[in-house]
Amino acid sequence: MSQSNLNLAGLKVLVVDDTPTNLAILRQTLEPEGYKLFFANSGEKAIEIATKNLPDLILLDVMMPGIDGFETCNRLKNQTETKNIPIIFVTAKTEMEDIIEGFEKGGVDYILKPFQQREVCVRVRTHLELSELRKNLEQKVQERTQQLNDSRLEIVRRLGKAAEFKDNETGLHVIRMSQYSALLGKAYGMSDEECEMLLNASPMHDVGKIGIPDRVLLKPGKLNDEEWEIMKTHAEMGAEILSEGTSEVLKMSQTVAITHHERWDGSGYPKGLKGEEIPLVGRIVTIADVFDALTSERPYKKAWSVEDAIKVLEEESGKHFDPSLVPLFKEILPQVLEIKERFCEPESSED
Ligand SMILES: [Fe+2]
Numbered sequence: 163m164s165q166s167n168l169n170l171a172g173l174k175v176l177v178v179d180d181t182p183t184n185l186a187i188l189r190q191t192l193e194p195e196g197y198k199l200f201f202a203n204s205g206e207k208a209i210e211i212a213t214k215n216l217p218d219l220i221l222l223d224v225m226m227p228g229i230d231g232f233e234t235c236n237r238l239k240n241q242t243e244t245k246n247i248p249i250i251f252v253t254a255k256t257e258m259e260d261i262i263e264g265f266e267k268g269g270v271d272y273i274l275k276p277f278q279q280r281e282v283c284v285r286v287r288t289h290l291e292l293s294e295l296r297k298n299l300e301q302k303v304q305e306r307t308q309q310l311n312d313s314r315l316e317i318v319r320r321l322g323k324a325a326e327f328k329d330n331e332t333g334l335h336v337i338r339m340s341q342y343s344a345l346l347g348k349a350y351g352m353s354d355e356e357c358e359m360l361l362n363a364s365p366m367h368d369v370g371k372i373g374i375p376d377r378v379l380l381k382p383g384k385l386n387d388e389e390w391e392i393m394k395t396h397a398e399m400g401a402e403i404l405s406e407g408t409s410e411v412l413k414m415s416q417t418v419a420i421t422h423h424e425r426w427d428g429s430g431y432p433k434g435l436k437g438e439e440i441p442l443v444g445r446i447v448t449i450a451d452v453f454d455a456l457t458s459e460r461p462y463k464k465a466w467s468v469e470d471a472i473k474v475l476e477e478e479s480g481k482h483f484d485p486s487l488v489p490l491f492k493e494i495l496p497q498v499l500e501i502k503e504r505f506c507e508p509e510s511s512e513d
Pocket residue numbers: 367368396422423
C-alpha cells in the first residue's frame with residue numbers, strides 16, 4: 163500500500179507505562195516522527211492527561227499498579243471527550259485471552275513487549291492515519307449534510323415565496339405566522355429541533371393557492387358557493403405539490419398544508435378531521451394563521467385589535483381550535499406581540 167501523504171507531525175501521542183525505561187525507549191522511538199509526546203506512569207495520570215490534552219492516540223501499558231490498562235481504557239471510553247481516541251495496548255502478556263480483552267475494551271491494536279522500535283513506529287503511524295482520515299471524512303459528511311439541508315430549506319422558502327406572489331397576503335404574514343407556530347409548538351413541549359422544522363415548514367401552508375385561478379383567488383368581493391369550493395381545494399393542492407418530498411421539513415409542510423383548515427369539532431376541510439385526528443402541527447398552525455389573519459389588515463378588511471382576536475380564539479376554543487392550545491397561545495402572547503411588532507407591515511400597503 164502506498165504511503166498516504168497526510169502530515170502527521172505535530173499530532174499528540176500519549177505514552178503510558180509504569181516502567182521509566184519503557185517510557186524512555188518509546189520516547190526515543192517516537193520523537194523522530196515529530197509527534198507531540200505526553201507521558202504518564204499510571205492509569206490515573208493517563209486519564210488526567212488525556213482529558214486535559216485530548217491526544218490523537220494513546221499507547222497504553224496493560225500491567226500497572228493502581229488501575230491497569232484495561233480499566234484505564236474503559237474509563238477513557240466512557241468519557242465523551244476521550245471516547246474516540248484510538249488506544250494501542252502495549253503488553254507483555256502473550257495469552258490470546260488478554261489480547262481479546264484488550265480489543266473488547268475498545269483498543270484498536272496491541273504491541274507485544276519486548277517490542278521492535280520499527281513496529282511501534284509503523285503501528286502508531288497507521289492508526290494515526292486511520293483516525294485522521296476518519297475525522298476528515300466525518301467533517302466532510304457534516305459539511306455536505308449542512309449544504310444539503312441549506313439547499314432544501316432554500317427550495318422550501320422559494321416555493322413559499324411563489325405562493326405569496328399569487329396571494330394578496332404579504333410575505334410578512336408567513337414570517338409572523340411561522341414564528342407564532344414555532345413558539346406555540348415550544349410551549350406545547352415540542353423539541354427545539356421540531357420547532358425549528360415547524361418554523362421552516364409552516365410558511366408553505368398556502369402553497370396550493372398557486373393552483374387557484376386568479377378570478378377566485380384575487381376576487382375583490384365575497385366568493386359564491388362554486389368559487390368557495392374551488393378556493394378550498396388549495397389545501398389538497400398544496401399537499402399534492404409537496405407530496406414527493408423526502409426531507410422531514412417537506413413532509414411536515416405537506417402535513418401542515420393539508421390540515422391547516424381542519425377544525426377541532428370536525429367542521430373544517432378538506433377531510434373534516436376531528437380533535438386529535440388532526441396532526442398537532444396542523445392544529446398549531448391553524449391558530450397561528452388565524453390569529454395573524456385577524457390582526458392584519460387585508461384589502462377587504464381592517465386589522466382587528468389583539469383583544470378582539472384573542473376573544474375569537476377563546477370563543478372558538480373547542481370548536482375551531484384545539485382547546486389545549488388556546489390557553490398556551492395566551493401564555494406566549496407577550497412573545498407573539500414582540501414578533502408582530504418586529505414584522506409589522508409598512509405604513510403604505512399599496513406597493
Ligand atoms: Fe389556507
